[in-house]
Amino acid sequence: MRMLVTRPEPDGQSSAARLAALGIAASVAPLMQRQTLDCSLPPADGFKAMVLTSANAVRSLVDRNVVARYAHLPVLAVGDRTARDAEVAGFARVSSAAGALGDLVNAIGLSGLGGPLFYPAGKHQSADLAHALAPLGVMVVTARIYDMVAIDALPAPVLADLSHGGIDAVLVYSRRTAEIFARLAGGLDRHSRQNLAMLCMSEAVAEPLLAAHFSRISLADRPDEDAMMSLALGFSRDQTRS
Incomplete structure (x- = not known):
C-alpha cells in the first residue's frame, strides 16, 4: 500500500x-508552490477583525514581517489548523469555525462584528468570501497576499x-x-x-x-x-x- x-x-x-x-x-x-506576493497591505486601523481561510495566508504574513501590524485584531479562522498557525505566528485572539467556508460565514454572522474585515487571501480562490458576506451587510477588504503556482x-x-x-x-x-x-x-x-x-x-x-x-x-x-x-x-x- x-x-x-x-x-x-x-x-x-x-x-x-x-x-x-x-x-x-x-x-x-x-x-x-507558494509564492508570497508584494501587494499593498492596508493599515490595521478601522478593521474589526481579520479573516483567514488558509495557513498559507499566515505564512505569507510572516514572510512579509507584518504580523505585529495586525496582531491586536481578533482572528476568525476557517479551521483548527489555520487557527493554530495564527496563534503560533503571534495572533492572540483566534477563533476557529472548525469547518469550511460556509461555517466561517455563519460564524462571522453570529459574531456580530459587522465589519469591515481584513482578508489576506490567495490569488486563486475557490469561493468569494466578500460575496458570501454581502447579504449580511459585512464589508470585506481583500488583499491577495500569496499565489499558489502550479x-x-x-x-x-x-x-x-x-x-x-x-x-x-x-x-x-x-x-x-x-x-x-x-x-x-x-x-x-x-x-x-x-x-x-x-x-x-x-x-x-x-x-x-x-x-x-x-x-x-x-x-x-x-x-x-x-x-x-x-x-x-x-x-x-x-x-x-x-
Whole structure:
C-alpha cells in the first residue's frame, strides 16, 4: 500500500508523516508552490477583525514581517489548523469555525462584528468570501497576499508509479489541486484511471477528477486533515481485507 500526497510543502510532509504513523507508506509530490506576493497591505486601523481561510495566508504574513501590524485584531479562522498557525505566528485572539467556508460565514454572522474585515487571501480562490458576506451587510477588504503556482509536470518516478500501479491512492485536498492533477496525469490510460483511488476532501474537490474519468473516488466526512487521515486509513484497511 502506497499513497501519493499532493499538498504543497510544508503540509505535504506533515501529511506523509501522519500516514506513516498509521502504517501507510506515502510519496509526496506537491502540485503547487507558494509564492508570497508584494501587494499593498492596508493599515490595521478601522478593521474589526481579520479573516483567514488558509495557513498559507499566515505564512505569507510572516514572510512579509507584518504580523505585529495586525496582531491586536481578533482572528476568525476557517479551521483548527489555520487557527493554530495564527496563534503560533503571534495572533492572540483566534477563533476557529472548525469547518469550511460556509461555517466561517455563519460564524462571522453570529459574531456580530459587522465589519469591515481584513482578508489576506490567495490569488486563486475557490469561493468569494466578500460575496458570501454581502447579504449580511459585512464589508470585506481583500488583499491577495500569496499565489499558489502550479508545477509544470509530475516527477517522472511518480508518473511511472501511477502508470504501473505503484501508487494505490492519491490524497487531494483542494479543487485546484484536483484540476492540476487531472491535467498533469492526462496521459494515464483508462485502466489506470479506473483503478487509481482518489481520496478527496469534498465533493467539490472530486468534480474535476470525475470529469477527467477518474471514477474510483472517496470523500472525507469533513473538510479537514483528521477526516482525510480517517479516509486514508479506512481505504487501507479495506484493501488489506479484500
